[in-house]
Amino acid sequence: MRLIIFLLVALLVVLALTNPNEAEFRTHMQQKHGIAGSLSLKVAAIFSAGTSTGVGRDNYLLFSRYYIGGDGILPRTDLAWGVGGKFFDIEEEEQEKR
Numbered sequence: 001m002r003l004i005i006f007l008l009v010a011l012l013v014v015l016a017l018t019n020p021n022e023a024e025f026r027t028h029m030q031q032k033h034g035i036a037g038s039l040s041l042k043v044a045a046i047f048s049a050g051t052s053t054g055v056g057r058d059n060y061l062l063f064s065r066y067y068i069g070g071d072g073i074l075p076r077t078d079l080a081w082g083v084g085g086k087f088f089d090i091e092e093e094e095q096e097k098r
């Protein structure tokens with residue numbers, strides 16, 4: 001029983017330490033989408049009223065959700081989940097269901 005608790009706590013600590021930050025998300029967008037990814041983030045920064053970077057991050061300690069818009073002219077659009085140092089893009093089809 002102690003081993004299971006220890007492994008669970010260790011997993012939670014590893015997830016918390018590898019929770020990606022906004023700079024890592026920007027790098028991910030540049031690698032995945034190239035110049036279009038960089039430009040889209042810059043355009044979002046121009047039209048965003050609340051954040052100067054255009055990218056919002058909901059930090060849940062073990063993982064994060066990245067989005068643009070929702071505070072200015074642009075409607076909120078969720079882009080990706082970040083967990084364990086990796087990013088999982090949210091598909092546009094999921095956005096349309098909302």
